[in-house]
Amino acid sequence: MRKLYSSIRGTCDFSPLQASSFYSITHRTREIFRIFGYQEIILPLLEEAGVFIRGVGKNTDIVEKQLFGVARRQGEAKSDVVLRPEGTAQVVRYYLQNSLYKQSSFHKFFYIGPMFRGERPQKGRLRQFHHIGAEAIGSDSIYLDAELISLALHILDEVGVAKKELRINTLGCSSDKEKFSKELQKIFASKKGKLCQDCQKRAALNPLRILDCKQAQCRKLIESLHLGEARVCAQCKRQFHDLLSLLSALNIQYIYEPYLVRGLDYYTHSVFEITSKELGSQDALGAGGRYNSLIKELGGPDVAAAGFALGIERILLALGELKHPETIRAFIAVADSTLMPDALAILQKIRAKGISSEMDYCDRSLKAQLRYAQKLGARFVVIVGQEEAKDNCVTLKDMEESFQEKLSLDQAIAKIHNRGGN
Ligand SMILES: [Zn+2]
Ligand SMILES: [Zn+2]
Structure with a gap:
């Protein structure tokens, strides 16, 4: 008997029915991006590892555990090539490589395509999945934050995800983040034994990340600390409150989530997540926020930016039963x-x-x-x-x-x- 092959764990095939849903989601999404003034870019699946190590952060899960390395062809110069795990750092690489800041002080891009993470596969967590992403580079305005949030929600509305919740927090400016990190380092140093294995490592290297660990023991410890509201400076606090008022004025309901930090180092100021109860433990349909220091971190000028990404497979899960594709006439x-x-x-x-x-x-x-x-x-x-x-x-x-x-x-x-x- 010949061996029957099956798909790699953590990847999924799209049946005609699923492919037709995939197409109608991305088709509708492109139309919405056009209305909102975002331009599509198509970037390679392969990138140099450094883009993400420097961009996303070397002590993040994505870089530490999930980067997919790609074997180089023999005789090629040594450089670490990976399958892209996310779009933001890559879009910034594109922006800097082409010196786009010289052409215009403000750019809005979107992309739709596969991302790769070497995760332990489980429901809602895949090794190859698809992102719909938006990045707006060149503005620190809270009006831009509000546009991105309402855009992400609008896309989900339009493709049929009726029930969802917006969770939002602020991480403050880089110095707020650093101060809070140091404070948490001190707190966790004496309580390391109560943290999960991953968080024991994070306690010294990336203590902020502990705040949104999903493990029960970590949740219990964090709640017992009564950290209260995010520790941010007066200016960042005012900016965040102004953003929340803007959301209210736009009739956007939100849940203020003081422990929402996101697993990527580049975020500063507002961060948000859109979740659905239909999804189980991996409940995020998408997430985003501001990343004002990423462009500088990747060697560019000091330019503020913000964006989001939505997971297409998660959207499909939330939509549940799919409609039959069109039949022949x-x-x-x-x-x-x-x-x-x-x-x-x-x-x-x-x-x-x-x-x-x-x-x-x-x-x-x-x-x-x-x-x-x-x-x-x-x-x-x-x-x-x-x-x-x-x-x-x-x-x-x-x-x-x-x-x-x-x-x-x-x-x-x-x-x-x-x-x-x-
Ligand atoms: Zn601040
Ligand atoms: Zn933990």
Whole structure:
């Protein structure tokens, strides 16, 4: 017996039904981005590891545990190539490589494509998944934060995710973050034993990250600390309150979540997550925030920016049962195989009108062809028999109305084409 292959763990195949949902989500999303003034970019799946090590942070889960290295071809100069784990650092690499800040002080981009993380696969956590991402570079305005948040929610609304919650927090400026990190380092140093294994390591290197650890023991410890509101300076606090008022003015409901920190180092100021109860323990549909120091960190000028990413697989999970994809409109059936050339000519004519149509390629009997047409969901069957071929006409069978009539081919096509009518 030959070995039967199956897909790699943590990857998923999209069936025609899922692919059709995937297409309608991304199609609708592109239209919304156009309305909001974001321009699409398509960037490679391969990047130098440094983009993420420096950008996302070397003590983050993404870099420490989840980067997918790619083997280099023999003889090539040594550089660490990885499959991209996220889009933000990559978009910033693109922005800097092309010195886009010289062309204009403000840019808005979006991208749709696969990301890769070497995760332990579980429901909602994949090794290859797809992001819809937006990045707006060149502004520190809270109006931009508000636009991005409302844009992310609008996309989810429009693709049909009705129930979702927006959670929001502020991490403050870089110096607020650093101060709070040091404070947490001190607190956790004496309580290390109560933390999960991952957080014991984070306690010294990335203590902020402990705040949104999902492990029960860590949650318990954090709640016992009564940290209260985020520790940010007066200016950052005012900025955050102004943002929250803006959201309220836009009728956007939010939950203030003081422990929301996100697992990536580059975030500063506002961070947010959009969650759905339909998703189980991995409940984020998407997330985003401001990353005012990332561009400088990657060697560029001091430029403020913000963005978000939504997970397409998570959206599909939240949508639950999928609608059937569109069925074909017309089927060309032949009374016997000598009429196949006629059927092919008719099929070509109907397809040229943009009507989805199909014929039989498996030598089925006429009866079996009609059954097959029904299975395909065809509304009309065009039957070509010897008599019809002689009279230069066809029999058009309306499968819904159980009615059939002899017509010229042009008349039949007109009837099939008439989508609105009966
Ligand atoms: Zn501050
Ligand atoms: Zn933990």
